[in-house]
Amino acid sequence: MTSLPEASQTHSSTGIHRRDVLKRVMAIGAVSLVAGIGAPPFVARAAAPYQLPALPWPENGLEPAISAKTIGFHYGKHHRAYVDNLNKLLADAPALADLSLEELIRTTAANPDQIGVFNNAAQAWNHTFYWNSMRPKGGGKPSGALLQKIEADFGGWDAFAAEFAKAAQTQFASGWAWLIADGAKLRVVKTANADTPITQGKVPLLTIDVWEHAYYLDYQNRRPDYIKAWVETLANWNFADEQYAKIKT
Ligand code: MN
Numbered sequence: 283m284t285s286l287p288e289a290s291q292t293h294s295s296t297g298i299h300r301r302d303v304l305k306r307v308m309a310i311g312a313v314s315l316v317a318g319i320g321a322p323p324f325v326a327r328a329a330a331p332y333q334l335p336a337l338p339w340p341e342n343g344l345e346p347a348i349s350a351k352t353i354g355f356h357y358g359k360h361h362r363a364y365v366d367n368l369n370k371l372l373a374d375a376p377a378l379a380d381l382s383l384e385e386l387i388r389t390t391a392a393n394p395d396q397i398g399v400f401n402n403a404a405q406a407w408n409h410t411f412y413w414n415s416m417r418p419k420g421g422g423k424p425s426g427a428l429l430q431k432i433e434a435d436f437g438g439w440d441a442f443a444a445e446f447a448k449a450a451q452t453q454f455a456s457g458w459a460w461l462i463a464d465g466a467k468l469r470v471v472k473t474a475n476a477d478t479p480i481t482q483g484k485v486p487l488l489t490i491d492v493w494e495h496a497y498y499l500d501y502q503n504r505r506p507d508y509i510k511a512w513v514e515t516l517a518n519w520n521f522a523d524e525q526y527a528k529i530k531t
Pocket of ligand 1: 356360409491493495496
């Protein structure tokens with residue numbers, strides 16, 4: 283129901299045709315008319331200028347685990363700056379300006395000359411995915427199919443939860459921890475800075491931001507406390523269920 287299935291598509295940076303882009307624009311537009319909460323969460327437009335998507339909950343909706351003050355800065359300053367900086371960079375790069383955000387990320391990922399565009403595009407995408415990876419009164423576990431798959435691939439729920447928390451804790455400096463589908467296998471991975479699994483054809487199911495700006499106002503240096511509160515009270519397994527259902531159908 284959202285645009286996220288694009289994240290499961292892989293293509294070369296040279297294989298993008300304007301006709302495909304237009305088809306995608308039309309598809310996303312159609313989706314946005316019929317879908318409800320969270321749509322279209324990942325690309326407000328399928329081409330530049332990109333827009334900052336609305337948060338899926340009020341800024342104080344994640345308290346007490348994450349304060350409204352943190353969300354105010356994180357969304358209103360950091361995320362907004364990534365989107366604004368991206369649009370400024372693309373104003374000087376018309377060849378990149380009619381790609382979807384996912385296409386733009388994949389196109390620029392391997393090009394050192396485009397690291398600025400990549401960093402801002404990937405951070406714009408990652409943050410929208412992160413907001414959707416949390417919900418008020420979250421935590422718990424996913425439902426049937428995803429829970430069974432996690433138990434099978436990680437050797438039980440507790441083993442998965444421990445691996446996810448460890449990845450979030452041990453990501454050195456800034457970055458992200460993810461639950462992803464890697465082909466037929468679920469895996470926990472961590473990425474540094476702006477890096478995102480979608481550049482490698484992986485399908486993210488859930489992510490936690492472990493940049494200090496995500497937790498420092500509330501937890502200072504206590505990243506483990508942030509991770510614990512996140513997993514226990516914020517993780518949005520409904521969202522992960524939805525992402526998993528898309529790749530199963
Ligand atoms: Mn962040």
